[in-house]
Amino acid sequence: MDKFMEAAIAQAEKSYNEGGIPIGSVLMRNGEIIAQGHNKRVQEANPILHGEMDCLLNAGRIGSYKDTVIYSTLMPCYMCAGTIVQFNIKKVVVGESRTFTGARKFMESHGVEVVDLNLQKCVDMMTRFIDEKPTLWNEDIGEL
Amino acid sequence: MDKFMEAAIAQAEKSYNEGGIPIGSVLMRNGEIIAQGHNKRVQEANPILHGEMDCLLNAGRIGSYKDTVIYSTLMPCYMCAGTIVQFNIKKVVVGESRTFTGARKFMESHGVEVVDLNLQKCVDMMTRFIDEKPTLWNEDIGEL
Numbered sequence: 114m115d116k117f118m119e120a121a122i123a124q125a126e127k128s129y130n131e132g133g134i135p136i137g138s139v140l141m142r143n144g145e146i147i148a149q150g151h152n153k154r155v156q157e158a159n160p161i162l163h164g165e166m167d168c169l170l171n172a173g174r175i176g177s178y179k180d181t182v183i184y185s186t187l188m189p190c191y192m193c194a195g196t197i198v199q200f201n202i203k204k205v206v207v208g209e210s211r212t213f214t215g216a217r218k219f220m221e222s223h224g225v226e227v228v229d230l231n232l233q234k235c236v237d238m239m240t241r242f243i244d245e246k247p248t249l250w251n252e253d254i255g256e257l
Numbered sequence: 258m259d260k261f262m263e264a265a266i267a268q269a270e271k272s273y274n275e276g277g278i279p280i281g282s283v284l285m286r287n288g289e290i291i292a293q294g295h296n297k298r299v300q301e302a303n304p305i306l307h308g309e310m311d312c313l314l315n316a317g318r319i320g321s322y323k324d325t326v327i328y329s330t331l332m333p334c335y336m337c338a339g340t341i342v343q344f345n346i347k348k349v350v351v352g353e354s355r356t357f358t359g360a361r362k363f364m365e366s367h368g369v370e371v372v373d374l375n376l377q378k379c380v381d382m383m384t385r386f387i388d389e390k391p392t393l394w395n396e397d398i399g400e401l
Binding site (some may be wrong): 137154158159160161166167169170172173175176177178182190192193194195196199200201207216221243252255256257 | 268275298301302303304305310316317318319320321322333334337338339340342343344345360363367389396399400401
């Protein structure tokens, strides 16, 4: 596993240990991590801070995203996928899409390259969380 | 004009007067305003706080969005449209889509009702802003 996905997983684990939703994200440019983040729905009572959104918030106003790659431990939902499309981020690397299929086709239809690493570690992390807190998970994906 | 769009316009004007991007939003449920917000890219150096996103942040964790309607002075971009789809908000009322066509078809393809009031006041507000700060506007829509 590359260091970017490792850092995204570390963000997810940090969120889980805080009682939050275990999804983490990293923004990479020129081989360097320029921002990291994780879901903060629980921690900040913030419904829009999915892992990817928190990462992009933490990156700040960086101008063009055209040389960036975003990593996420889970396939982006429509909120995060729409953000990736609007911001013109051209590549997404995800840990898995088995526990949540997300918006892969939507991103690909807008020219975003999507790489799914299909990591058992990420599947196990989400499966444990969904088993423990199914209502919280349904809240996070708009399924209440 | 109804009081919801009036409140969204007031949010947009507030943002303009702060030196920010003049786009405002309101979340309505059962005929009442439950949250308001405006673009805060400039005010908080926050690239994800478009008007609609700030409004949804301010609403907090409200559970289901199925009885809500979101108002925006401008047609939502893919970030905000993806959020509306993911959160299962079923209706969007916008002030205009002449200065930015946004993601209407995407929302409609996911069953969201989109009403465009085509208000000259909203067009004038955006036209003035885009003329004054074209680079800031291009930054906000990912066109740098």
